[in-house]
Amino acid sequence: MPLLTSETTLVLWHETIKNAEIRCSISLTQELETYLISLLIRYTDRPEVAQQIFAKTFLEAMQQRERQRNACLQNVGDQCLLYAGLFPRxxxxxxxxxxxxxxxGRSAYATISNTANDIYWSLALQFVTLMDVLQSIRETPDLMPLEAYDQWNELGSQRALSCLLGYTRGVPVKK
Structure with missing residues (x-):
């Protein structure tokens, strides 16, 4: 892994995401890449994210007024993305x-989307791709064969397929 030498958090996360994209052969749009970097910056010093029950927070958000609901659902989507990407274990x-x-996470983003062309719709559609990039921050594949198969078969994760192919010469078949 290349040594990250930048002094600012923004540049450091940008380099980290770019390296992860290269590792998993994914090229994010500028909009998604920028969102992902700002997400990582916002949550860098927030360990309390791990203590939340996301489904409960999602349901509570649905009872709020639109502005508050959208902010809460964005947080749920963001935190689910971080969890799936950085802390899959x-x-x-x-x-x-x-x-x-x-x-x-997909549901949260889709719920606050206003059109099929806004950032939240893109986040909902590209959730697994973004998860793959975040999981690729670690250089070593940390997915066991059955986990890789499940993520590929059920979610369409290309990173999981790559991990799975690293374990076997056979071609996996979807259920």
Missing amino acids: QAQKKHVKINYFVDL
Whole structure:
């Protein structure tokens, strides 16, 4: 992994995301890349994210007025993306599949989307791709074969397919 030498948080996260994109052969749009970098900057010093029950927060947000609801749902989407991308092992500790975070995050972003062309719609559609980039921040594949198969088969994760192909010469078949 190349040594990151930048002094600012923005440049450091930008270099990290660019390297992760290269590692997993994904090229994000400028808009999604910028959003992902700003997301990482916003949550760098917020360890309390791990203490939340996302489904409960999602349901509570739906009871709020539009502006408050949208802010809460954006936070749910952002936190689910961080969880699925940076802390996929935490799903096991919470006794849920990674799909829980993906489905909830996609739903949160889609709910606050105003059109099929806004950033939230893009985040909902590209959630797994963004998850793949975040998971690629680590150089070593941390997915076990069955996890890789599940993420590829159920979510369409290209990074998971790449990990899976690293374990076997066979071609996986979707259920």
